Amino acid sequence: MHRKRFAGIPSPRSYPILGHVPITKPDVEGFVDQIMGMASLYPDEPRMVTFWAGPMPSVMLYSAELAEVIYTSSKHLNKGMFYDFLLPWLGEGLVTSKSEKWRPRRKLLTPTFHYDILKNFVYVFNHQSEILVNKLNEHIKTNEVVEIGSFVTLCALDIICETSMGQSVNAQTLKDSEYVRAVYRINDIVQRRQKYPLMWNDTLFWLFGDGKEHKWAINVLHSFTRKVIMDRKTRLHEEGSAGLGRLAFLDLLLDMEKNGDIDLGDIQEEVDTFMFEGHDTTATGITFVLHMLGCYPEIQEKAYAELQTICGTSEEITFEHLGQLKYLECVIKETLRLHPSVPIYARRMEEDDKIGGFTIPAGTQILVNAFLIHRDPKHWPDPEIFRPERFMLESNNRRHPFAFVPFSAGSRNCIGQRFAIMEEKIVVAWVLRNFKIVSLKRRDETRLKTELILRPIEGVRLQLTPRPK
Numbered sequence: 438m439h440r441k442r443f444a445g446i447p448s449p450r451s452y453p454i455l456g457h458v459p460i461t462k463p464d465v466e467g468f469v470d471q472i473m474g475m476a477s478l479y480p481d482e483p484r485m486v487t488f489w490a491g492p493m494p495s496v497m498l499y500s501a502e503l504a505e506v507i508y509t510s511s512k513h514l515n516k517g518m519f520y521d522f523l524l525p526w527l528g529e530g531l532v533t534s535k536s537e538k539w540r541p542r543r544k545l546l547t548p549t550f551h552y553d554i555l556k557n558f559v560y561v562f563n564h565q566s567e568i569l570v571n572k573l574n575e576h577i578k579t580n581e582v583v584e585i586g587s588f589v590t591l592c593a594l595d596i597i598c599e600t601s602m603g604q605s606v607n608a609q610t611l612k613d614s615e616y617v618r619a620v621y622r623i624n625d626i627v628q629r630r631q632k633y634p635l636m637w638n639d640t641l642f643w644l645f646g647d648g649k650e651h652k653w654a655i656n657v658l659h660s661f662t663r664k665v666i667m668d669r670k671t672r673l674h675e676e677g678s679a680g681l682g683r684l685a686f687l688d689l690l691l692d693m694e695k696n697g698d699i700d701l702g703d704i705q706e707e708v709d710t711f712m713f714e715g716h717d718t719t720a721t722g723i724t725f726v727l728h729m730l731g732c733y734p735e736i737q738e739k740a741y742a743e744l745q746t747i748c749g750t751s752e753e754i755t756f757e758h759l760g761q762l763k764y765l766e767c768v769i770k771e772t773l774r775l776h777p778s779v780p781i782y783a784r785r786m787e788e789d790d791k792i793g794g795f796t797i798p799a800g801t802q803i804l805v806n807a808f809l810i811h812r813d814p815k816h817w818p819d820p821e822i823f824r825p826e827r828f829m830l831e832s833n834n835r836r837h838p839f840a841f842v843p844f845s846a847g848s849r850n851c852i853g854q855r856f857a858i859m860e861e862k863i864v865v866a867w868v869l870r871n872f873k874i875v876s877l878k879r880r881d882e883t884r885l886k887t888e889l890i891l892r893p894i895e896g897v898r899l900q901l902t903p904r905p906k
């Protein structure tokens with residue numbers, strides 16, 4: 438695309454044909470600093486920057502006002518090219534599908550995430566959190582320090598497997614599961630591929646990249662979900678829904694199949710999509726919340742006092758409790774503001790359109806940078822300060838509607854956001870009720886990396902002390 442069409446939009450100095458490729462930092466930390474550093478390099482309006490990967494332009498937006506054009510558009514609904522690397526795993530499920538396929542599918546699946554359905558999962562959230570607390574108790578008998586992310590990730594994986602497929606993979610209790618290994622491996626391979634433009638070429642990827650392992654992982658992932666789907670379909674047919682035990686998303690999808698709305702291939706795409714989108718995101722979300730609670734003792738005690746008042750001696754966190762845990766919700770949201778699990782997401786311009794007074798040509802990749810939108814001093818005074826009260830009702834009502842966008846916004850927003858907040862609340866509540874948490878590193882000492890997901894480079898190390906019963 439011709440560079441003249443982007444004249445006037447800020448852009449760091451680049452090379453004539455290769456663009457920014459030679460100056461892109463290859464290491465994960467350097468890359469984050471470079472991308473997020475744009476807000477320091479170009480802090481003023483229009484808060485947008487152009488990058489060139491060779492001849493391909495990407496325009497990164499980092500203001501609520503500019504991102505609004507994308508969120509509210511009914512045209513720019515397709516994703517950027519980075520999502521193509523997910524196609525072999527996810528097929529054309531909700532995250533990756535093009536707008537023609539996505540529109541009717543989203544309409545069909547939206548009721549699946551209604552509170553009346555999500556209520557059924559409260560048991561799973563509690564049950565898996567209890568296992569997590571037991572595992573943490575076992576661990577601290579021999580080692581005071583816990584890398585909490587690794588524990589929480591297995592818990593989130595068990596939760597998403599059980600709620601999506603009605604089948605536990607027992608990631609928390611089993612030492613080794615091939616499916617779990619394949620989930621980790623595929624995430625890693627996709628993220629590495631996104632960062633190395635040479636590996637975007639399929640032939641090079643197969644010859645010199647992780648092609649072989651990629652094939653192994655896809656085979657394991659698809660065989661597992663295919664088998665679960667077929668087993669559940671057979672049981673549903675033979676024993677009826679009463680024979681299946683707890684409800685899972687899969688049962689609702691199988692109902693849709695019975696009505697002729699989708700086929701088994703479509704179901705597989707959506708189950709794989711939930712597995713991808715629904716576990717790493719919540720796992721890093723919960724990890725960062727626990728880190729923040731461990732950094733700010735007064736906030737931790739306030740959240741703990743609320744839990745004691747609302748839940749009292751009740752062993753379980755019930756659906757009714759969830760609505761009342763208002764301060765904990767503010768803590769979770771403030772954590773998502775400073776550490777959005779998906780810090781950047783991409784769309785493709787389907788036709789020329791005006792953003793920030795510039796005409797952006799069709800075909801351009803738009804990167805919406807939620808990490809920086811959440812730090813725009815125009816909407817967030819003292820943006821680096823961790824202050825959960827920002828999310829109290831009154832302040833919320835006065836804010837720009839797109840200043841807080843961890844779940845994206847508009848019609849292509851996250852379908853799982855209520856599920857995510859419910860899960861985060863319950864898992865965090867269990868840990869907080871059982872342990873006093875101290876973070877071994879301050880926030881400013883915790884280095885971040887961003888792959889598809891924002892993560893702490895060295896994990897989050899906590900000291901956990903059991904609270905008196």
Ligand code: HEM
Pocket residue numbers: 516531532533543710711714715716718719722777778779782783843844845848849850851852853854856857
């Ligand atoms: C803290 C947790 C989560 C965060 C921060 C998050 C964030 C996001 C974001 C930013 C998007 C838009 C991505 C894009 O435009 O490319 C998205 C989409 C999506 N998320 Fe989530 N998510 C979370 C949890 C979940 C969970 C638990 C599920 C499922 C159970 C889920 C399922 C989906 C799906 C299916 C989409 C695609 C929606 C569509 O295009 O119609 N997410 N999520």
